[in-house]
Structure formats: C-alpha cells, structure tokens
Amino acid sequence: MRVVVDLTRCQGYGQCVFLAPDVFTMHEEALLYDLQPADERREHVLRAAAACPVQAIHLDRTASTPNDDREWAPVMEDGRIVIVGASLAGARAAEVLRREGFAGRLTMIGAEAGEPYDRPPLSKQVLTGQVPPEHTLLPRLREIDAEWLCGTPAAALDVAGKRVLLADGREVGFDRVLLATGTRARPWPDEAEAALEGVHTLRDARDAAALRRALGAGPRRVLILGGGFTGSEIASVCRELGLPVTLVERGPAPLHNAMGGVIGDVAAQLQREHGVDLRCGTTVTALEGDGGRLTGARLSDGSTIEADVAVVALGSVRNVEWLRDSGLAVGAWGVACDAGCRAVDSNGLVTDDVFVAGDIARFPHPLYEYQFMSLEHWGNAVAQAEVAAHNMVSDQAHRWPHLSVPVFWSSQFGVNIKSVGVPTFADEIVFAQGSRAERRFVAVYGYRGRITAAVTFDQAMWLEFYQRQIERAAPFPPDFRHVGGGADGGPVPARVPERLVATAGATVVVTGHDPAERRASLVHPG
Numbered sequence: 001m002r003v004v005v006d007l008t009r010c011q012g013y014g015q016c017v018f019l020a021p022d023v024f025t026m027h028e029e030a031l032l033y034d035l036q037p038a039d040e041r042r043e044h045v046l047r048a049a050a051a052c053p054v055q056a057i058h059l060d061r062t063a064s065t066p067n068d069d070r071e072w073a074p075v076m077e078d079g080r081i082v083i084v085g086a087s088l089a090g091a092r093a094a095e096v097l098r099r100e101g102f103a104g105r106l107t108m109i110g111a112e113a114g115e116p117y118d119r120p121p122l123s124k125q126v127l128t129g130q131v132p133p134e135h136t137l138l139p140r141l142r143e144i145d146a147e148w149l150c151g152t153p154a155a156a157l158d159v160a161g162k163r164v165l166l167a168d169g170r171e172v173g174f175d176r177v178l179l180a181t182g183t184r185a186r187p188w189p190d191e192a193e194a195a196l197e198g199v200h201t202l203r204d205a206r207d208a209a210a211l212r213r214a215l216g217a218g219p220r221r222v223l224i225l226g227g228g229f230t231g232s233e234i235a236s237v238c239r240e241l242g243l244p245v246t247l248v249e250r251g252p253a254p255l256h257n258a259m260g261g262v263i264g265d266v267a268a269q270l271q272r273e274h275g276v277d278l279r280c281g282t283t284v285t286a287l288e289g290d291g292g293r294l295t296g297a298r299l300s301d302g303s304t305i306e307a308d309v310a311v312v313a314l315g316s317v318r319n320v321e322w323l324r325d326s327g328l329a330v331g332a333w334g335v336a337c338d339a340g341c342r343a344v345d346s347n348g349l350v351t352d353d354v355f356v357a358g359d360i361a362r363f364p365h366p367l368y369e370y371q372f373m374s375l376e377h378w379g380n381a382v383a384q385a386e387v388a389a390h391n392m393v394s395d396q397a398h399r400w401p402h403l404s405v406p407v408f409w410s411s412q413f414g415v416n417i418k419s420v421g422v423p424t425f426a427d428e429i430v431f432a433q434g435s436r437a438e439r440r441f442v443a444v445y446g447y448r449g450r451i452t453a454a455v456t457f458d459q460a461m462w463l464e465f466y467q468r469q470i471e472r473a474a475p476f477p478p479d480f481r482h483v484g485g486g487a488d489g490g491p492v493p494a495r496v497p498e499r500l501v502a503t504a505g506a507t508v509v510v511t512g513h514d515p516a517e518r519r520a521s522l523v524h525p526g
C-alpha cells in the first residue's frame with residue numbers, strides 16, 4: 001500500500017505515531033513515515049488517517065466507486081481530456097476529473113516511465129537511506145481509468161488543431177488539455193564540468209538514487225552549490241550521515257531568497273552549529289576534475305575546496321520549451337493562466353480549452369495585489385490541480401478560483417520549518433512567539449500594515465491561525481494580546497530580496513493598428 005502525508009497540513013499531533021508506530025515516527029518535531037508500508041499495516045494506517053485531526057494522511061482508496069462524492073453534474077461528461085505531465089499535479093487532476101464525473105477518454109502523457117511518485121522525500125528520507133527511492137510512489141485516492149502514455153515527452157501543442165504532438169511522432173487529439181509539466185533542476189552551466197563523475201543535481205527518483213549511492217560511498221567532502229531549500233536539506237542529510245560538507249551560497253544567507261535576511265541569519269546559524277562549512281556571499285567559479293572525476297572547485301573569493309561529490313542546487317527551470325510555438329503566454333517564468341487555471345495566450349486573452357497547474361503555472365493571486373506568481377510547492381500543485389480539473393468539466397457559473405494561501409514545509413537540521421503566505425511579499429517581520437535562540441518560534445511578515453506570511457520553526461500548530469489572519473488581511477504587527485508573544489523584539493525590516501527577474505525571458509512585441517488586427521507575440525532569445 002502507499003501512503004503520503006500532506007506535511008503542509010500536518011501539525012505534529014502524533015496520533016498517527018500512536019496508532020501506527022511501525023509506519024509513522026517523530027524525529028524531533030518532524031514526522032517521518034514509511035511511504036510504502038506492508039499491506040498488513042493497512043488497518044492501522046486507516047485508523048491513523050481517520051484519527052488525524054487535520055486529515056493530512058492520504059492512502060490508496062481505489063476501492064471507492066467513481067462519482068460517489070459528486071455533488072453536482074459536470075457540464076463536460078464525455079469527450080477527450082489530455083493531461084501532459086503525469087506527476088503530482090497531473091495525477092491529482094486525473095483523480096479529481098473522475099471524481100467529478102468525467103466519463104470520457106482520459107490520456108496521461110508523461111516524460112518519465114513508471115508511475116507518479118512523490119518528490120519531497122527525495123531530498124530527505126531517500127538520501128538518508130531510510131526510504132528506498134522506489135518506495136515513493138504516490139497513493140491513488142481512486143482508480144484512474146486512463147490511457148497512460150509514459151516514457152515519451154510531449155514535443156509541441158497545437159491549440160487551434162487541438163492536438164498534442166509527442167516526441168516519437170504520435171499525435172493525441174483533445175477537447176481539453178491540462179499542462180502540468182513542472183520543472184527540472186537548473187544544470188551547472190559548463191557542460192564539461194557538469195559531466196564530471198561526482199557532480200549531481202536532484203529532481204527525480206533516478207537523481208536521488210544516484211546521489212544516495214554517492215553519499216553512501218562515504219565521500220571525503222560534499223560540496224553543495226546553492227543554499228535554497230534543496231541545498232540546505234541535502235547539507236542537513238550530509239551532517240546526519242556524518243559527512244563533511246561545504247555549502248556555497250551567492251546571497252547573504254541560506255534560505256534568503258525564499259524567506260528574507262532575518263530568517264536567513266537564523267538558518268545560517270543553524271547550519272554552522274551543525275558543522276556545515278557555510279560560505280555566503282561567494283560563488284563557485286569552476287568545478288575541477290582529474291581523469292573525468294570531480295576533485296574540487298574554485299570559489300569567487302580565490303579559495304579552493306577539495307570534494308569528490310558536488311550537488312548543483314541552483315534552483316529550477318520550467319519545462320516549457322515544448323510550448324514555445326503554442327501561441328500561449330510562455331516564458332522562463334512558466335505558463336500564464338487566470339485564477340481559474342485557464343491558460344492565457346500571448347495576447348493576454350484567456351483560452352477556453354487549455355488549463356495549467358502545478359510548478360509550471362503562473363497565476364494572479366488576489367491576496368497579493370493580483371500579482372502573478374509561480375510557486376514550487378507541493379501543496380500548491382495539489383490545490384491548483386483540483387481547481388483546474390474541476391474547472392475543466394464545469395461551465396463558467398460553476399468554476400472555482402484558485403485562492404489557496406501558499407504553504408510550504410521543509411525539515412532540516414532537526415527543525416520542522418513551515419511557511420504560510422508569501423514571505424517575500426513583505427517589508428517587515430516580527431517574532432510573535434517563541435525565541436530565535438531556542439530555534440522555536442513564529443515569525444510574522446507584514447506588508448504595508450497587513451499580515452502577508454508567517455514562518456514557523458517547530459511551531460507548526462500556529463500555521464492555521466496565521467493562514468486565517470492572512471486571508472482576512474489582519475493588521476501587522478499582530479495583536480500580541482491574542483498571540484501571547486512579541487518578546488523577541490518589535491518589527492524589523494524583513495530584508496527580502498529584490499524581485500528576481502528572469503534573465504532569458506521572451507520579449508513581447510505588439511503589431512498592427514486596428515483593434516481587430518492588433519496582436520502581441522513573443523520573441524524568444526536565440
């Protein structure tokens with residue numbers, strides 16, 4: 001059987017640990033679990049799922065009949081729907097389409113062979129060796145009656161002709177299509193250096209298996225390029241395995257890009273306390289090798305590092321190349337869509353039959369001044385896929401907006417870090433509960449006098465409270481009579497990074513004079 005816990009919801013109450021101790025365990029405040037427990041444990045896991053106060057435990061429920069929880073008749077019950085990208089967002093959308101009563105042909109197109117799996121464990125339990133990479137398959141919430149075309153990527157989308165073209169020459173027609181091709185790891189820019197044995201990236205199960213083998217071989221030192229969530233989690237695993245590790249980060253602190261300088265400083269202290277050789281404000285200028293094998297790296301401060309494993313954790317690239325000639329608003333930032341997940345074309349017009357969800361989507365969020373945002377969060381992929389699937393089979397009057405407040409979790413150095421809202425959408429931050437010294441606190445972010453985000457270190461139970469505060473645009477700083485804190489000083493500047501601008505984006509040009517003939521088109525560099 002397969003289990004996945006929505007760790008953005010999990011508040012660490014531990015009922016699951018009590019009811020199914022062979023499957024769930026608590027490490028400090030972080031929940032760890034076996035993603036593929038033996039079938040004999042099913043009864044226990046079912047009891048744990050039922051007892052979980054926030055209903056965070058998902059497991060296969062393929063025995064349930066289609067349409068059993070349908071509350072209304074969809075507008076589109078037959079025809080053909082194609083989903084491109086058969087991972088978290090794609091698989092969740094397929095389940096929701098069937099739940100909503102779509103009985104027509106459903107085709108899943110995926111570049112990866114095999115069943116959809118969960119990625120967050122790849123930088124955590126899989127690297128420590130607690131969970132084998134093949135035990136990360138996503139549970140099925142219901143049987144997905146679909147035709148699976150996996151192992152071949154889509155190569156182009158013909159919106160007017162309603163066809164997806166596959167790389168092997170096949171064509172798949174559709175009435176509606178969902179684009180969910182996610183992201184891939186940004187590679188090291190020098191191809192020869194990237195090809196050195198010992199240089200890794202981490203995005204899929206094969207990457208995780210290869211990195212696990214490399215770490216298990218006991219390298220003399222691991223070099224990590226980039227101090228975002230992935231790089232920091234890998235550094236944490238290395239220390240857990242007793243491996244010497246150097247992390248090189250261009251910014252002033254790890255997690256700075258996602259959470260700003262104040263939390264970045266806490267993350268930097270945490271890493272140093274755990275023995276990470278952290279080099280901030282520094283970049284790797286070259287990876288060096290001997291006989292095709294990595295031996296070390298040169299840094300921008302003139303120093304050199306000897307290492308036999310390097311992990312390039314420099315963020316991600318959106319898988320949009322196949323959409324380049326589709327006429328959609330596509331760029332390095334993803335595929336633009338409206339809040340109902342309908343893709344926007346290059347003129348800025350909303351399309352009727354093309355939908356977008358997950359890491360590839362760029363959507364306006366009303367809570368954040370309608371600014372377009374792209375999120376690489378597990379919770380967003382699931383929530384957006386559900387909205388997209390619902391809207392694909394609904395008429396205008398029954399469509400939903402994707403309004404969920406972003407949530408994210410990470411576990412590193414024994415600390416359970418969670419965030420709600422958009423921490424970079426802030427000008428100030430205040431520690432509302434707990435203390436930085438104990439690494440146990442709630443930090444609240446504000447923008448022009450309202451609460452826009454909160455980050456917790458081992459204080460996950462406060463997340464829901466702050467989600468409600470964000471949803472109702474509660475004043476910042478929070479009223480300390482209600483939250484009982486504020487002891488760690490008053491609001492200070494959040495020191496969030498300037499908005500990151502894609503360097504290789506397309507340029508938009510507008511041609512024509514008459515309103516009937518004016519058109520925008522994207523000019524891609526190169």
Ligand SMILES: Cc1cc2nc3c(=O)[nH]c(=O)nc-3n(C[C@H](O)[C@H](O)[C@H](O)COP(=O)(O)OP(=O)(O)OC[C@H]3O[C@@H](n4cnc5c(N)ncnc54)[C@H](O)[C@@H]3O)c2cc1C
Nearest residue numbers: 085087088089111119120153154181182358359376377378
């Ligand atoms: C190592 C790691 C750790 C993470 N940890 C966390 C975490 O702790 N918390 C959190 O909130 N989030 C985490 N995430 C992010 C989370 O996993 C993603 O947000 C989520 O996987 C997004 O789902 P998706 O379906 O949109 O995209 P993906 O999961 O990227 O899936 C896209 C799929 O589309 C396929 N594809 C690409 N191009 C094509 C094509 N042309 N044709 C057909 N198929 C194609 C890809 O092969 C892939 O299978 C982590 C991600 C990684 C990689």
Ligand code: SF4
Nearest residue numbers: 010011013014016052
């Ligand atoms: S919130 Fe649910 S999943 Fe998380 S520890 Fe508690 S019972 Fe387990």
